[in-house]
Amino acid sequence: xxxxxxxxxxxxxxxxxxxxxxxxxxxxxxxxxxxxxxxxxxxxxxxxxxxxxxxxxxxxxxxxxxxxxxxxxxxxxxxxxxxxxxxxxxxxxxxxxxxxxxxxxxxxxxxxxxxxxxxxxxxxxxxxxxxxxxxxxxxxxxxxxxxxxxxxxxxxxxxxxxxxxxxxxxxxxxxxxxxxxxxxxxxxxxxxxxxxxxxxxxxxxxxxxxxxxxxxxxxxxxxxxxxxxxxxxxxxxxxxxxxxxxxxxxxxxxxxxxxxxxxxxxxxxxxxxxxxxxxxxxxxxxxxxxxxxxxxxxxxxxxxxxxxxxxxxxxxxxxxxxxxxxxxxxxxxxxx
Amino acid sequence: xxxxxxxxxxxxxxxxxxxxxxxxxxxxxxxxxxxxxxxxxxxxxxxxxxxxxxxxxxxxxxxxxxxxxxxxxxxxxxxxxxxxxxxxxxxxxxxxxxxxxxxxxxxxxxxxxxxxxxxxxxxxxxxxxxxxxxxxxxxxxxxxxxxxxxxxxxxxxxxxxxxxxxxxxxxxxxxxxxxxxxxxxxxxxxxxxxxxxxxxxxxxxxxxxxxxxxxxxxxxxxxxxxxxxxxxxxxxxxxxxxxxxxxxxxxxxxxxxxxxxxxxxxxxxxxxxxxxxxxxxxxxxxxxxxxxxxxxxxxxxxxxxxxxxxxxxxxxxxxxxxxxxxxxxxxxxxx
Amino acid sequence: xxxxxxxxxxxxxxxxxxxxxxxxxxxxxxxxxxxxxxxxxxxxxxxxxxxxxxxxxxxxxxxxxxxxxxxxxxxxxxxxxxxxxxxxxxxxxxxxxxxxxxxxxxxxxxxxxxxxxxxxxxxxxxxxxxxxxxxxxxxxxxxxxxxxxxxxxxxxxxxxxxxxxxxxxxxxxxxxxxxxxxxxxxxxxxxxxxxxxxxxxxxxxxxxxxxxxxxxxxxxxxxxxxxxxxxxxxxxxxxxxxxxxxxxxxxxxxxxxxxxxxxxxxxxxxxxxxxxxxxxxxxxxxxxxxxxxxxxxxxxxx
Numbered sequence: 001x002x003x004x005x006x007x008x009x010x011x012x013x014x015x016x017x018x019x020x021x022x023x024x025x026x027x028x029x030x031x032x033x034x035x036x037x038x039x040x041x042x043x044x045x046x047x048x049x050x051x052x053x054x055x056x057x058x059x060x061x062x063x064x065x066x067x068x069x070x071x072x073x074x075x076x077x078x079x080x081x082x083x084x085x086x087x088x089x090x091x092x093x094x095x096x097x098x099x100x101x102x103x104x105x106x107x108x109x110x111x112x113x114x115x116x117x118x119x120x121x122x123x124x125x126x127x128x129x130x131x132x133x134x135x136x137x138x139x140x141x142x143x144x145x146x147x148x149x150x151x152x153x154x155x156x157x158x159x160x161x162x163x164x165x166x167x168x169x170x171x172x173x174x175x176x177x178x179x180x181x182x183x184x185x186x187x188x189x190x191x192x193x194x195x196x197x198x199x200x201x202x203x204x205x206x207x208x209x210x211x212x213x214x215x216x217x218x219x220x221x222x223x224x225x226x227x228x229x230x231x232x233x234x235x236x237x238x239x240x241x242x243x244x245x246x247x248x249x250x251x252x253x254x255x256x257x258x259x260x261x262x263x264x265x266x267x268x269x270x271x272x273x274x275x276x277x278x279x280x281x282x283x284x285x286x287x288x289x290x291x292x293x294x295x296x297x298x299x300x301x302x303x304x305x306x307x308x309x310x311x312x313x314x315x316x317x318x319x320x321x322x323x324x325x326x327x328x329x330x331x332x333x334x335x336x
Numbered sequence: 337x338x339x340x341x342x343x344x345x346x347x348x349x350x351x352x353x354x355x356x357x358x359x360x361x362x363x364x365x366x367x368x369x370x371x372x373x374x375x376x377x378x379x380x381x382x383x384x385x386x387x388x389x390x391x392x393x394x395x396x397x398x399x400x401x402x403x404x405x406x407x408x409x410x411x412x413x414x415x416x417x418x419x420x421x422x423x424x425x426x427x428x429x430x431x432x433x434x435x436x437x438x439x440x441x442x443x444x445x446x447x448x449x450x451x452x453x454x455x456x457x458x459x460x461x462x463x464x465x466x467x468x469x470x471x472x473x474x475x476x477x478x479x480x481x482x483x484x485x486x487x488x489x490x491x492x493x494x495x496x497x498x499x500x501x502x503x504x505x506x507x508x509x510x511x512x513x514x515x516x517x518x519x520x521x522x523x524x525x526x527x528x529x530x531x532x533x534x535x536x537x538x539x540x541x542x543x544x545x546x547x548x549x550x551x552x553x554x555x556x557x558x559x560x561x562x563x564x565x566x567x568x569x570x571x572x573x574x575x576x577x578x579x580x581x582x583x584x585x586x587x588x589x590x591x592x593x594x595x596x597x598x599x600x601x602x603x604x605x606x607x608x609x610x611x612x613x614x615x616x617x618x619x620x621x622x623x624x625x626x627x628x629x630x631x632x633x634x635x636x637x638x639x640x641x642x643x644x645x646x647x648x649x650x651x652x653x654x655x656x657x658x659x660x661x662x663x664x665x666x667x668x669x670x671x
Numbered sequence: 672x673x674x675x676x677x678x679x680x681x682x683x684x685x686x687x688x689x690x691x692x693x694x695x696x697x698x699x700x701x702x703x704x705x706x707x708x709x710x711x712x713x714x715x716x717x718x719x720x721x722x723x724x725x726x727x728x729x730x731x732x733x734x735x736x737x738x739x740x741x742x743x744x745x746x747x748x749x750x751x752x753x754x755x756x757x758x759x760x761x762x763x764x765x766x767x768x769x770x771x772x773x774x775x776x777x778x779x780x781x782x783x784x785x786x787x788x789x790x791x792x793x794x795x796x797x798x799x800x801x802x803x804x805x806x807x808x809x810x811x812x813x814x815x816x817x818x819x820x821x822x823x824x825x826x827x828x829x830x831x832x833x834x835x836x837x838x839x840x841x842x843x844x845x846x847x848x849x850x851x852x853x854x855x856x857x858x859x860x861x862x863x864x865x866x867x868x869x870x871x872x873x874x875x876x877x878x879x880x881x882x883x884x885x886x887x888x889x890x891x892x893x894x895x896x897x898x899x900x901x902x903x904x905x906x907x908x909x910x911x912x913x914x915x916x917x918x919x920x921x922x923x924x925x926x927x928x929x930x931x932x933x934x935x936x937x938x939x940x941x942x943x944x945x946x947x948x949x950x951x952x953x954x955x956x957x958x959x960x961x962x963x964x965x966x967x968x969x970x971x972x973x
Contacts, residue, residue, distance in 0.1 A: 050533035051504075063871050092873035099864040107865040109886035111690070115865075118882065119872050151687040153694070158620070159382070169868065188381035188560055193604035193616035215534060218606040222613050245608070259538040260608055261563020263590050267608040280503040281533055356700045 003077065004038035005177055005209045006062065006095075011035045011071035013054075013061050017285065030284050031057040033233035034071075036311075039177070044203070044210045046220035046227030046241065048256070052284050053230040055213045056100075059179040062211065063097045064088075075177070093123060096170035100182040102162035106154040112165055113150045116140075119172040139168040144198060160191035167198070171206070179211045184219075196223060217260045218267075221245050226317070229253050232292040233284055235311065239318035249320045251275035252293045275299070291323065299324045340372040342410075343522045343554050344393060344432070349407035351388055353624075354400065360624040362388050364578045364632065365407070365648070370522060373552045375545070377569030377586060379559060381601075383621050385578040386558050390524055392416070394434060395424035412521070429460060433515040434524040438531045439507035443499040449510050450495030453479040453517065460518030482513040485551075486543060505536035509543065516547070522554045529564060541568045562605055566590055571657075574598050577622050577632040579648065584658030594660045596637045631661070639664055701966045708962020714955025718948075722771040734761035735769040737920040748940050755940035758930060759920075763940060766922040767948045773923045774952065777838055777907040778900045784842040786896060789849025790888070794880055796850070797857025808854065814847040819902075820909050827915040834923070837916035841906055845899070852895055856888045890967040894960050901956030908949055924949055 013032040016025045032054040039045040047055045061068050064083055072081050080091050099105040106115055116136045119125070126132040137147045143164040154162055163183060170178055180199070184192040200223065202208060212224055220227050221241060228238040229252065237250040248254045254272040262268055276296040282288055288295050294304040303323050311321045351363040362385045370376045380386045391397045392409050395416045409416040411431060416424065436442050444452060454475045461470045470478075476495070483491035486509040499507055508528060515523055525544070529537030545568060548555055557568055565572050569586040574595065582595040593599045603614035619636035622628055628635050634644040643649075643663050651659040652666035660666075702708050726732050730752075740760030748755045754763035796807040814822070819841070826840035860866060860883070869879050910916035911925030919926055924945045931941030 050535065060867075065867055065871050089873065092871070097868070097871050099868060101864055104864040105868060107883055107886070109889070110882070114882075118869065118874060118878070122873055122875075122878070148686055151690045153690070166868070169872070173872070189562070190381060190601055190604045190616040193606075193613055196606075196613060197615040216606070217534075218608045221608055221610045222606040242610075245610070255535060257608070259535040261534070261537075261561060261567055262608050263562045263566055263602065263605050264607070265587075265591060270609055276535070278539060280505050280536065283503075356697055 002041060004074075005041045005076055006039040006211070007072075007074035008038065008058075008062065009036050009072040009074075011058065011061060011073070012069045013057050013066060014069045027285060030233050030287055032061065033284075033287070035230070035233075035235055037228055037235065037238060039209050039211055040225075041209055042203070042207065043225045044212050044223055046224035047211065047213045047230060048215060048217060048220055048227055049230035050215060050256075050281050052232060052281050054233040054284065055230050056181050058230070059097065059181045059211060059213050063095050063179050064091065065097070089123075093173040094175050095177045095179070096173060096175040097179040097181065098163070098166050098170050098183045101186055102159040102166070103186075105166045106162055108154050111151045111153055112140075112157075115165065116169055116172060119169065123173060125172070135172075139172055140165075142171060142202070143168045158191075159187050160195060163187065163195060164198070167202070171202070176207065177209050177211070179213070181213045182215070185214060185216065192219075199223075217245075217257060218262070229256065232282055232287045234292065234308075234321065235319075236293065236321045237319065238311070239315075243315070243318050246270075248272055249314065249318075249325050250293075250322050251297050251299055255296075291321070340374070342369050342371050343412060344368075344370040344556065345410040346389065346393065347408050347410065349389065349392060349409060350405045351385075351392060351397070351407075352403040352405060354403070355625065357623075358625045361627055362578050362624050363392075363407075364627070366575070366578065366580055367651075368573045368580060368583070370554050370556050372521065372554055373548055374554045375548055375557070375568055375570045376555070377557045377559065377565040377572035378575065379562065379565055379572055380575035381560050381621070383577075384575045386575055387526070389575075390434070390526065390556075390558060393524070394428065394432065395419060429456065429515075429518050429520065431520055432522045432524065433518070433520040434526065435508075435511050435515050435528055437527040439504060439511050440499065440531075442511055443507060445499050447498075448495065449483075449497055449499065449502075450476075450479060453482065453495070453510075453514055456514050457517055478517060479513075482517040483510065485516070485547070486510070486513045488513070503536075504532050505539060508532060508536075508540055512540075512543070512547075516551070516553065519551075520553065522556065524556045524558065526558045527560070528557075529559075529561070537564075538567075544568060562590060562602065574601075577627065578624070579632055580651070580661065581633065582658075582660045582662075583651070584655075588655075588658060594654060594658070594665060595633075595662050596639055596664075597633050600636075631663075698966045701968075702962050705962050705965060707958045708965070711955045711958020711960075711962060714951050715959050718771050718952050718955065719775065721768045722775050725765075725768040725772055729762070729765040729768045731762040731765045734765045735922055745934075745938055747938075754944040755938075757927070757941050758934065761922075763927075763944050766927060767924065767945055770922045770924040770927060770945065771948065771952070773834070773917055773921065774904045774907060774949075777834070777841075778903045780838045781842045781845055781903050781907075782896055782899060784838075785845035786849050786892065789846035790853050790885075790892065792846070793850040793853025794857055794884065794888075797854040798861065798876070798880055798884065800858075804854070807850065811847045811850050811854075814844050815851065817844075819844055819906050823906060823910055824913070824915065827910060832915040832918065834911075834917040834921070837907060837910045840910070841903060845903065848899070849892065849895065852891060853888050856891060857884050860884050860887050890964075893967065894964045897956055897960035897963055901953035901960075904956075905949065905953055 011032055012034055014028040014030050017027045017029060018024065019026045035058055047058060049055045060066050062073060072079065074080065075091060075095060078087065080087060083091060113136055116139060117132055120132050120135060126135050136150065140147050145161060145164050149157065184195050187195065203210060214220060224241050226240050227244055228235045229250065231252050237244065237253045244253065245257065248257055255274055255276040258271050258274040275298050277298065279296040282292065290306050290308050291304045294300040297304065309321050309323045311319045313319050314325065346366055346368050349363050349366045353360040353362060366389055378386050393416060404417050411427060457475055457478050458470060479495060480491045483494050488494050488506060488509050494510065529540055532540065541564065544555055547553060559565060565586055571584065572586040572589055573580050574582040576597045582589060582598050589598065590602065593602050600617035604616050606613050617636055622632060629645055630647050631644045631649055634640045637644065641663055649661050649663050649666055651661045654660050654665050721728060738759065738761045743756055743760035744758055746752055746756040752762050752764065754767065757763055757766065792807055796804040822844045823840040826843065827836050830836045866879060866883050869883055907916060908925035911923045912929045914929065917923035917926055919930065927945040928942050935942055
């Protein structure tokens with residue numbers, strides 16, 4: 001395996017909760033509680049999970065929007081855990097992000113040209129206004145938008161168009177890595193399909209690597225090479241997308257796939273059996289002890305409530321965090 | 337076999353709006369119906385007019401700027417568009433109830449669930465009984481019964497909870513309970529699962545299916561998610577740009593779509609089994625102030641013919657219960 | 672190659688103007704649909720016109736300032752003097768027009784000082800947060816808890832009364848309203864995705880404040896300035912009425928009312944007409960401000 005473009009080691013991000021008259025810290029939202037994975041150059045790595053899983057926080061911490069609480073981040077071989085002024089300027093031109101909500105990812109009071117101008121001015125990519133305009137036109141072309149929208153404001157654009165502008169903004173600095181936080185979740189399905197096509201094309205043309213965050217399992221199946229399933233701040237299963245979907249191991253993964261809304265009969269047939277009792281996703285402020293899924297898990301026993309299982313490799317590249325799976329693979333090796 | 341009575345019957349509804357750019361002709365002859373204890377889906381993408389159609393059904397469209405040049409909306413036989421405000425008020429919550437996308441913004445955060453439910457119950461009561469106010473005990477028992485029917489654990493405690501204390505799934509259940517407490521005959525659900533997690537959404541859909549079976553209410557589910565349609569709808573209407581383009585049994589349409597728009601839509605949905613994803617449908621949703629003539633999908637349709645531009649095709653029956661509005665399937669000529 | 676580049680620039684430049692015109696048109700459409708906004712705008716324009724061209728439009732421009740014509744004093748409204756004459760014989764209507772000048776000047780100076788100050792402190796406190804914000808907002812709270820007129824009175828009374836002192840007094844408390852307004856907006860915009868995107872792009876704090884946050888404050892500030900104008904004029908007139916602002920023989924509206932009050936109710940025109948002038952100025956600004964609020968509202972929606 002080649003050198004990963006992004007390496008994340010034991011990433012932890014807690015947000016303090018302040019309450020009371022003096023704004024004292026009363027607890028922590030354990031948004032990300034020990035996450036490790038890497039992204040290979042040129043791949044699309046998917047991060048799936050429901051609300052409170054921490055997947056968005058992972059993305060925002062990786063691009064240094066938030067400062068991590070503990071852990072390490074490596075990018076292109078360099079340690080970018082704490083960004084100095086110098087590394088910051090380099091890193092920000094390498095790693096960019098596209099956000100979820102087209103309604104708020106663009107400043108409603110700025111024209112498209114003004115929004116796209118910013119990165120060009122910050123990094124001195126163009127010397128004059130004329131040059132900037134030229135580059136902006138090229139960027140818009142790249143995301144398949146007509147330059148006649150240049151001076152319009154976001155309110156005149158549709159959701160899909162706004163997302164294209166957001167992508168153009170991220171591409172303006174010529175990055176090699178993009179974190180995509182649910183970039184199409186707020187869009188109609190036909191618009192989503194167009195944008196996904198654009199993402200795949202851009203990846204090929206510009207040699208990009210993606211960290212793709214979504215709750216839509218079918219989407220990950222279609223475009224990602226490897227993926228990780230997150231639940232309440234931790235990864236519970238990680239592996240190549242085909243293995244993950246054809247042979248899901250963790251009960252939560254099976255639950256997630258079984259609950260995914262599907263359109264055709266054949267998809268219905270490949271679904272695994274539901275492995276959870278009725279319940280809600282717990283909040284990251286008060287996560288369950290041990291394995292966070294144990295309150296909803298049909299296989300759970302006392303060990304699950306006490307001890308957090310380790311992430312173990314059960315086959316090449318396929319990792320699972322579960323006491324019952326670890327036991328069964330251990331059994332396979334023993335004489336019993 | 338006698339067919340179940342029709343509760344909602346929208347017939348050839350046209351709705352226009354006066355806007356800055358001119359006249360926005362949103363709905364161009366929409367017809368749909370929902371029978372008792374049926375589960376019907378209304379599918380369309382953003383801007384197709386499904387919300388406008390539903391607002392018309394609920395009587396909530398303000399008459400300027402909305403204009404109704406043609407069509408009727410019959411709720412248990414009476415035309416909503418011609419009802420007086422008092423009649424509309426009477427029918428809301430009693431005959432027809434609606435739940436929305438985001439349970440958090442539909443609930444008042446400063447009142448408990450119980451207080452909000454009691455409000456709804458008192459309101460419904462005022463219309464049926466002869467002015468007698470329900471007693472505290474009656475309010476409680478009705479509320480608890482409603483909350484239990486949506487499978488909320490510990491309904492008694494739920495009455496004292498505030499919306500922010502509850503999870504998204506519980507809030508949505510509480511809203512469903514509030515919508516159903518006065519026993520409406522039709523429940524309109526506007527994208528109820530969008531703000532919820534996938535596993536929770538699955539539970540809510542199962543709940544709605546059970547309620548239809550047990551309580552005999554009809555459900556009209558408005559959504560852009562075809563997976564949700566497969567889960568819950570028996571029949572479905574596909575809308576595009578203010579026109580109904582296809583309708584029929586949900587499973588049949590999803591397995592073998594006939595209208596080019598439906599086909600394009602289904603090809604754009606990513607599959608759990610992977611595979612190549614089509615790149616959407618070329619073109620964009622039209623501007624309603626300059627809508628395409630005839631079939632509004634024709635500029636984006638791979639099978640566009642001259643007839644399509646001239647006149648909108650009427651719904652033709654292609655097999656039992658399946659109707660498609662497309663010249664590929666109808667024998668219509670210009671006669 | 673050269674011509675297509677020029678052409679492209681020409682096409683883009685044209686649309687910039689077209690976009691501006693379109694937005695202006697939409698804003699006007701929203702504004703003009705509300706009849707009261709138009710009435711408000713008309714009232715404000717009328718008084719602005721009257722104040723700006725007082726010298727040319729009024730029947731007796733020399734009656735402004737120190738003018739006496741005792742034989743002509745206390746004339747009731749007539750064809751020669753539409754609003755009658757005052758205790759010194761000057762034409763009331765003329766003095767109202769020149770009085771409006773003083774009022775608008777007062778509003779202009781007060782807002783010209785307090786708005787930039789308030790906006791600056793609002794942006795600073797909202798963006799930086801922490802102790803800085805706490806200090807600034809607590810000072811703001813103290814100022815806001817006291818009625819504007821009372822505060823201005825206190826400040827004015829400490830010095831020899833004059834119109835300048837009045838302006839400084841009102842300005843010194845007025846900045847707090849804008850500070851609070853902008854602080855609130857800054858705090859909420861700070862968390863929006865487009866600000867996060869700017870951060871990820873590596874924008875400096877100053878760039879974020881001036882290019883991302885400030886434009887979103889512009890509309891509420893404009894609306895507030897419009898609504899404020901009327902209120903500032905009222906406070907100014909109140910100060911003059913109490914003798915703490917413009918001094919006679921200056922034709923300030925408040926002073927006119929104060930002098931005229933002594934002669935009520937027989938010589939009512941000396942009080943009623945200046946009061947009506949203040950009333951319509953304030954009403955006009957209020958209606959205009961409400962209309963602007965609707966017209967400038969950010970267009971929502973996908």
